[in-house]
Structure formats: C-alpha cells, structure tokens
Amino acid sequence: MPRLLILSSDPDAYYKLIRSAALPELEFVTDPSECDMVFGEPRLIREVMPNLSKAKWIQSMFAGVEVLMDPSFRRDYTLTNARGVFGELMSEYVFGYILAHEKKIFERRLAQIARKYDRFESGVLRGKTLGLLGVGSIGSHLAGTAKHFGMTVHGFTQSSETNKDVDVYYHGDEILKFAAGLDYLVCVLPRTKATDQIVDANLLDALPSHAVLLNVGRGNAVDESALEAALKNGTIAGAILDVTAKEPLPEDHPFWTTPNLLLTFHTSAISYPIDITRLFIENYSLYIEGRPLKYQVDFEKGY
Amino acid sequence: MPRLLILSSDPDAYYKLIRSAALPELEFVTDPSECDMVFGEPRLIREVMPNLSKAKWIQSMFAGVEVLMDPSFRRDYTLTNARGVFGELMSEYVFGYILAHEKKIFERRLAQIARKYDRFESGVLRGKTLGLLGVGSIGSHLAGTAKHFGMTVHGFTQSSETNKDVDVYYHGDEILKFAAGLDYLVCVLPRTKATDQIVDANLLDALPSHAVLLNVGRGNAVDESALEAALKNGTIAGAILDVTAKEPLPEDHPFWTTPNLLLTFHTSAISYPIDITRLFIENYSLYIEGRPLKYQVDFEKGY
Numbered sequence: 001m002p003r004l005l006i007l008s009s010d011p012d013a014y015y016k017l018i019r020s021a022a023l024p025e026l027e028f029v030t031d032p033s034e035c036d037m038v039f040g041e042p043r044l045i046r047e048v049m050p051n052l053s054k055a056k057w058i059q060s061m062f063a064g065v066e067v068l069m070d071p072s073f074r075r076d077y078t079l080t081n082a083r084g085v086f087g088e089l090m091s092e093y094v095f096g097y098i099l100a101h102e103k104k105i106f107e108r109r110l111a112q113i114a115r116k117y118d119r120f121e122s123g124v125l126r127g128k129t130l131g132l133l134g135v136g137s138i139g140s141h142l143a144g145t146a147k148h149f150g151m152t153v154h155g156f157t158q159s160s161e162t163n164k165d166v167d168v169y170y171h172g173d174e175i176l177k178f179a180a181g182l183d184y185l186v187c188v189l190p191r192t193k194a195t196d197q198i199v200d201a202n203l204l205d206a207l208p209s210h211a212v213l214l215n216v217g218r219g220n221a222v223d224e225s226a227l228e229a230a231l232k233n234g235t236i237a238g239a240i241l242d243v244t245a246k247e248p249l250p251e252d253h254p255f256w257t258t259p260n261l262l263l264t265f266h267t268s269a270i271s272y273p274i275d276i277t278r279l280f281i282e283n284y285s286l287y288i289e290g291r292p293l294k295y296q297v298d299f300e301k302g303y
Numbered sequence: 304m305p306r307l308l309i310l311s312s313d314p315d316a317y318y319k320l321i322r323s324a325a326l327p328e329l330e331f332v333t334d335p336s337e338c339d340m341v342f343g344e345p346r347l348i349r350e351v352m353p354n355l356s357k358a359k360w361i362q363s364m365f366a367g368v369e370v371l372m373d374p375s376f377r378r379d380y381t382l383t384n385a386r387g388v389f390g391e392l393m394s395e396y397v398f399g400y401i402l403a404h405e406k407k408i409f410e411r412r413l414a415q416i417a418r419k420y421d422r423f424e425s426g427v428l429r430g431k432t433l434g435l436l437g438v439g440s441i442g443s444h445l446a447g448t449a450k451h452f453g454m455t456v457h458g459f460t461q462s463s464e465t466n467k468d469v470d471v472y473y474h475g476d477e478i479l480k481f482a483a484g485l486d487y488l489v490c491v492l493p494r495t496k497a498t499d500q501i502v503d504a505n506l507l508d509a510l511p512s513h514a515v516l517l518n519v520g521r522g523n524a525v526d527e528s529a530l531e532a533a534l535k536n537g538t539i540a541g542a543i544l545d546v547t548a549k550e551p552l553p554e555d556h557p558f559w560t561t562p563n564l565l566l567t568f569h570t571s572a573i574s575y576p577i578d579i580t581r582l583f584i585e586n587y588s589l590y591i592e593g594r595p596l597k598y599q600v601d602f603e604k605g606y
Binding site: 088089091092093095096097102103105106108109111112115117119120121122124125126144145149150247248249251256262263264265266267268270 | 391392394395396398399400402403405406408409411412414415418420421422423424425427428429447448451452453550551552554559565566567568569570571573
C-alpha cells in the first residue's frame with residue numbers, strides 16, 4: 001500500500017481533494033522516513049530531503065524545482081513537477097499587463113484624476129510581435145493567446161519546435177536577432193545555470209526602444225543592474241517583473257522606484273489545489289500501474 | 304461615373320487609400336449637391352445632409368449613426384455603417400480592463416509605491432461569467448475572447464441567436480435574471496430609443512455586488528444617477544465607462560470622482576482609415592455591380 005506524505009502550507013485542502021478522489025490503496029503518513037511518495041511544495045520537501053530515504057516518487061506542487069537540484073540530494077527517484085496548469089493563468093497575467101500598456105490604463109487614470117477629457121490614442125496589439133524566451137507549456141499557451149489577439153509570435157528555444165502558434169523560431173547565437181524584432185519580450189524560463197542573466201545589457205540593447213520586458217519565469221534570468229540602467233536610459237520602454245533575483249525584494253532595492261518598472265511580487269500564477277491535485281491523481285494512477293509518470297523533471301537540465 | 308464625397312477630419316488618409324486601390328470609374332467631388340455617394344464621419348455628414356440631394360449611398364466611417372436618424376432627414380438612400388472591424392479592438396479594450404480588475408493592477412502599483420511586498424491574491428477569469436448586453440458583431444468577438452479565457456458567456460438580445468460562443472441567451476423580460484448570474488456586464492448597445500437607460504437601478508440591483516459594468520456602446524444606455532448611487536453604495540464593485548451620456552463629460556459631472564469608476568473618454572475602438580476603407584471598397588464593388596450592399600442600417604431600428 002503506497003504511503004503518501006503531503007507537504008503544504010495548506011495541507012487540509014490537499015487531503016480533502018485526495019480523499020474525495022478515493023484513490024485505491026493510498027495511505028497517508030506524516031513521517032518523511034516512512035513515505036513512498038511525496039506531494040508537496042519544493043521548499044518544504046527540501047527541508048526533509050535527508051529523511052526521504054524510501055521515497056520513489058516526488059510530485060512537486062509548483063513548477064520551479066530548483067531547490068531540489070542541490071548536488072548533495074538523492075536523484076535516484078522520479079521527480080515530477082506541476083506543468084500544463086499555469087498556461088492559462090500566465091496568459092491572463094501577461095495579456096492583462098500587455099493590454100494595460102497598450103491601452104495606457106495608468107495614464108488614463110491620471111487624466112481622470114486631473115479631470116482632463118483627454119482622448120490620446122491607445123495602442124493596438126493586433127500586428128505587434130511577441131517574443132517568447134522559452135517555449136514550454138506556458139510559452140505555448142501565451143503563443144495561443146497572442147494569436148487570438150492577432151499578434152506575430154517569435155520564439156527563442158533550445159529544444160522543442162512543435163508549436164504551430166510560433167511563427168518564427170530562433171536558436172543559440174541568434175538571441176540578439178530574435179530581440180531586434182520584438183514589441184514585447186516575455187521571459188518564461190526556469191532557473192538553471194544556462195538561464196542565468198540571459199537578459200543582459202546586450203539583449204536589452206538589441207530590443208527596440210518601445211519594447212517592454214515581462215519576466216514571469218525566474219529572477220535569475222535578468223541582469224538587474226543592466227535592466228535598471230536600460231529603463232533609466234530609455235533603452236526599453238518598460239518592464240513588468242513578477243519575479244526578481246531575491247524574493248521578497250529587499251527594501252533598499254532600486255527596482256521599487258525604477259521608472260516604468262512594475263512589480264507584482266510573484267503572484268502571476270499561483271498553484272490552485274484543485275489543479276495541482278488533478279496532476280497528482282493522474283500520475284498516481286500511472287504509478288500504481290507501473291507506467292512512466294508525466295511531467296518528469298530532468299535532473300541534468302533542472303526542469 | 305460615380306462621384307464620391309469624402310467627409311473626414313483626416314481626409315487625406317482616405318483619399319490616399321482609395322486612390323491606391325485604383326477603383327474603376329470613381330471620381331472625387333467636394334460639392335455635396337453633386338455627389339452620388341458619401342464616405343464620411345456621421346457628424347460631418349449630418350452637417351451637409353440637406354444638400355445631399357442626389358446621394359444614393361452613404362457609407363459611415365463609424366459604427367454609431369444615430370445623428371443621421373433625425374426624422375427630418377431623407378431615408379430614400381442606402382446607409383451603411385462600419386461593422387466587423389471593431390470587434391478585435393473592443394476585445395483588446397474590454398479584456399484589458401477586465402484583466403486589470405482581476406489582476407488588481409492598480410492595487411499592486413500602490414503596493415509598489417508603498418514599498419510593500421504584498422502578495423495579495425489575484426482573481427482569475429477562467430470560470431467567471433461575462434454578460435453581453437447586445438450580441439452583434441462586437442459582442443460576438445467579445446464572446447470569442449471570453450471563451451479563449453475559459454469564461455461562460457451569457458447574452459441578452461432582441462434578435463440574432465447564432466453565436467456558438469454564447470452559452471445562454473436571455474430575452475425581453477428576462478433581463479434581471481440575466482444580470483443576476485454575471486461577474487461582468489458589458490454593454491455593447493447602439494443608441495436607440497429602446498436602449499435608453501436600459502442599465503437602470505433595477506438592473507444594477509440585480510447584479511451581484513462583486514460585478515463590474517463596462518459600457519463600450521453608447522452613453523444613453525446607462526442611468527448615470529443610478530450608477531453613481533450603485534457605486535457609492537457598493538451595489539456593484541466597479542464600472543469602466545468608455546462612453547457617457549454627454550461627451551466630453553461635463554467638468555462638474557460626479558463621474559470624475561465616483562469611487563471605483565474608470566473613464567476612458569471614448570477611446571476604446573477608434574476607426575482606423577485602413578480598416579474602414581476596406582469596408583468602403585468592398586461595398587463600392589457591390590455598388591457598381593448593382594448588388595445589395597453590406598452593413599446596411601435599418602432606419603426603423605436605428606442601427
């Protein structure tokens with residue numbers, strides 16, 4: 001009988017959802033050393049990692065699992081993460097902010113406060129180009145929404161090239177060429193060594209001056225000093241950062257007051273228990289049948 | 304040889320686009336009494352209406368043609384308006400503001416200004432219900448975008464019921480029932496006698512208290528005193544008004560400072576010459592072939 005350990009800041013929600021699914025054979029345990037499988041938040045899993053001696057499968061409740069990549073940790077188990085459930089939430093966030101920029105909703109609010117009936121023109125998404133730095137399941141969903149709004153989609157990727165909503169793919173040393181044609185650059189990268197400061201001064205310089213950067217992946221992808229300078233110098237028009245290198249953002253960080261920079265405090269796509277439990281149940285069914293699990297993390301790549 | 308009068312605040316853009324299309328037989332004239340057809344803005348057409356004695360066809364550059372409905376004006380000609388080109392622009396505007404509300408982008412901006420790393424939760428569009436007051440070509444496009452974001456769509460309409468993206472239709476005396484189930488009510492109605500103050504105190508009372516009203520149709524549809532009271536009393540959560548009964552909004556109007564009310568000064572969907580000229584050219588081809596024109600206005604209905 002498989003013994004499951006749940007590690008969440010809101011464990012009751014998950015117990016309730018899993019109980020109501022009446023999964024065959026499943027037993028809940030609370031001692032890490034006794035469990036065969038873990039369903040939890042990466043940081044909580046990390047804390048008990050040395051005691052998870054019997055665990056054969058760990059299902060992360062989040063997408064980002066970099067805290068489990070420590071080389072001192074076991075890798076002789078199957079790690080699966082949350083995937084495929086964040087695409088629609090990320091689309092809501094990304095297009096909410098992109099449309100807010102095009103429709104100048106902050107400027108219109110200021111006009112209202114100043115009692116000015118000022119009909120300055122809105123921008124239009126249709127015909128503009130969205131660049132995806134990372135074209136996984138989230139990037140693919142963003143591409144679909146961009147197409148719904150009549151945009152052109154460019155993708156920079158190391159691997160998969162299967163998305164029909166991406167009009168042009170760029171690779172390897174083409175990153176500056178990729179950047180040059182964009183109105184919006186959306187970074188959807190996981191935290192790995194390969195993504196460290198990929199958005200650097202050169203990339204920011206290569207973007208058109210009206211371009212806007214959005215980072216909904218991980219903070220490590222952005223050279224924060226370079227971004228601060230780019231926004232102060234008008235190298236690019238704006239940035240919307242859901243993630244930063246340090247979270248919470250330190251009180252004395254220049255981003256609090258960098259011009260044309262919006263912070264959203266890692267709220268773009270929270271993990272809803274009902275979505276994440278659906279993934280767990282799907283994988284549990286495969287697990288008890290002895291079949292390969294979905295959403296497996298590659299320890300070499302780190303995602 | 305058909306003689307065309309162009310009446311626009313930016314006539315050169317239209318002359319240039321039409322010339323570049325090299326339409327057969329077309330001649331430009333500037334004297335209203337000499338033209339066979341007019342391509343223009345409704346208010347400018349209205350000014351010369353008494354002199355348009357020979358005009359057989361008038362193509363409006365805008366969607367709203369209520370200023371041409373004066374009973375003293377001729378109706379023995381074909382009036383066509385701009386249709387089918389505003390749907391995507393309206394979707395950008397409506398979903399920009401709906402997403403701004405869900406993602407709390409004004410509140411997050413205030414948190415940043417206060418240097419508070421405050422991770423209060425965003426709302427989610429997925430699963431919410433959008434109500435369309437009016438399901439013409441704009442409403443249909445909005446329905447499609449709502450479906451893209453996983454919303455349920457309810458429509459209140461007098462006539463057409465052909466849109467597969469509308470999940471439930473309501474009619475006639477069902478308007479309060481229609482309102483009761485909505486998270487967002489989007490008014491996309493033309494100005495007619497039948498739409499006067501359709502959004503009244505009863506309708507606002509019928510909406511859930513978390514609901515948000517958007518008006519992208521015409522200002523006559525809203526009882527403005529009732530809306531002011533509803534927002535002050537918390538009967539509904541917010542309103543985004545692109546249109547108002549009087550435009551520009553009078554300087555002493557309470558809407559400038561009504562809580563949770565955003566004004567956008569009739570900018571939601573401007574007429575782009577390239578879109579509108581495409582409609583004119585399409586209809587011109589039908590006109591010279593003697594076939595029925597598209598986008599005809601029904602003088603009885605007023606749209």
